[in-house]
Amino acid sequence: MEKELELPILPTTVIGSYPRPKWLREAIRLHKNGKISDEELKEAFDDAVIAVLRDHQVAGVDIPTDGEMRRDEMVEYFAERLKGFKFYGPVRVWGTAYYRKPSVVSKIEYTTPLIVDEFKFTKNASYSPHIKITITGPYTIAEWSYNEYYKTKQDLVFDLAKIINIELKKLVEAGATFIQVDEPALPTHAEEVEWAVDAINEAVKGINVKVGVHICYGDYSRVLPYTDKLLVDQFALEFANRNFEDLVLLKRFNFDKELGFGVVDVHNRRVESPEEVASAIRKALEYVPPDKLFINPDCGLKLLPRNIAFQKLVNMVAGTKIVREELKRKGYISTSLKPLVSR
Amino acid sequence: MSIKTGLIGSYPRPVNLAKVFSRYNSKKIDKEKLNQEIRRYTEKFFSLVKEVNVEYFTDGLLRWDDLIDLTFSYLKSPTKDGLIRFYDNNFYYRRPVISSKLEKDDSQLLEAIKEDLELLKKLEIGGTLKAVVVGPITYATLSENKYYNDFQKLLEDYSKILNEVLSDLQSYVNAVEIHEPGFFDKNVKRDLIERANEYYEIIGKGLKIEKHLISYFDIQVDRLKEYFNLPVDVYGVDVIENRKKLGKVYPFFKDKNVYLGVLDTRNTKMESITTIKRFISSSNESGAKDIIIGNASLMDFIPEIVAVRKIKLLNKVVSKDGKRA
């Protein structure tokens, strides 16, 4: 087992999403209009996952995902598969961008596995024995939904946590070795972070494989005080978008967990050079020891054009390799997917 | 005492109108076609206003991407920057960047209001159309200042421009909403709150237009005194978001006209008429003069279909009450 979980030092990975191929978007549109069947759409999704894995492989990513090809949106996808949610209609996020924000109208119930099939397919299709499976966290699902049913948001979040825990256990049974809980909403309300952390702990309870949490574009100083209390092994955070200025917060809050270091900006089409990536990693190494540093983009890549997303991964891996060589000379050869925290 | 109905701020931009904006942004249609569609959807919104018999209303702000986008219609010097979260909502606005002295744009907002008035005439709608502007504290704290060394000077310049804007508008409309959610924003420093009165004196100088001060989201109780001292005609309170603090808020209602935000625009759950009536009677008992009830904050945060359902509730509250003025 030990050996199976071994990874090169500075393992490269992605946060989760990847741009959907144009033909997949076309297939989804045709399916919506009744022009292709459910089976045909499923085949298109499967093919898209294989294409994404191939992109990740060519780029040299150590721990790929399926690019979240099957998920339109990170809350919607789960709300559609759980009992208790209802969709009234689209809500605007800005300008001309909308999303379908679900409403909780009755007790949330788990009726069928959410992403176990998705995981199994990816595992079978993957070039790498290590894959990351992402799941939206209980706090973010609640924060990005309307609560019509539960007395408090807290009640809703803890019910969601229990359900996510059931799903995570099934994922581990199916062979998952690296689970990432996505909680971008976690820093939204400073006064709620404390109990939200308890809820995430509830969601990952008994999950003895590597568990990470992903948070992005928020005020990290609201979350980092809970570094120890939050029972995950890894924090995958966005840094490139803010010019790596937030790295100092790691020192301020005595951060000592693994860091998934956001090294390329997903909100900017300019492709960072390998040298830029390497120098950012060297900067991160001032705050985190080499065997606790994973390398990833800031966030999901899905909003970028596919060729740019791909090139960003290529350069991310190339930049990582530069620093890897430097570390090898200092005796750092490998790290591991072994969990560090007992849950 | 009278109880009236009102709608503040924005109505959810219909998805089909957003598609028109996308076509305009990618240069597939021209400005004239865009305006034509905006007028068409504004007319639809006004028809709803008529159906529900709303007495104080805006034009739904369908022309603007967000509340802050509206300020570009009366200011011509700031530029638009990246997307920033609008308070604690999953809703984003483009931050204005101030790189030179603030200057007034004479025409855009006025043109919009004139178009609205034509539509209202066509639909034979009586009620009171309110123009909408952003308050000085909210504007100054939500934009990026790269020009003014003295922050007070920014607020003064902005307030002077608002005074001129309102002075132009008052020949056309009788009331204006001044949106000031920043007043209760914890990140806004106390000294700014203490000086708010000065800015509002500048804004209101020599004007007869009715000024409705609108705030929403969480209230800081220790700022209520300053809030209710501002020289305006109607004081808005987000009742929904501050249910637990109302005991501290009601005492300030004495002899004031108040706007009660009783429709939750951050949740799809429908309000109970009984609860709304309780808010009204408590305000009444606290000595409020005229009471207007309406949506608690911007309606962008809920789906259009839910907004319509909630707006229709207003009429039920006042008609069953039998106290429609």
Ligand SMILES: [Zn+2]
């Ligand atoms: Zn992210």
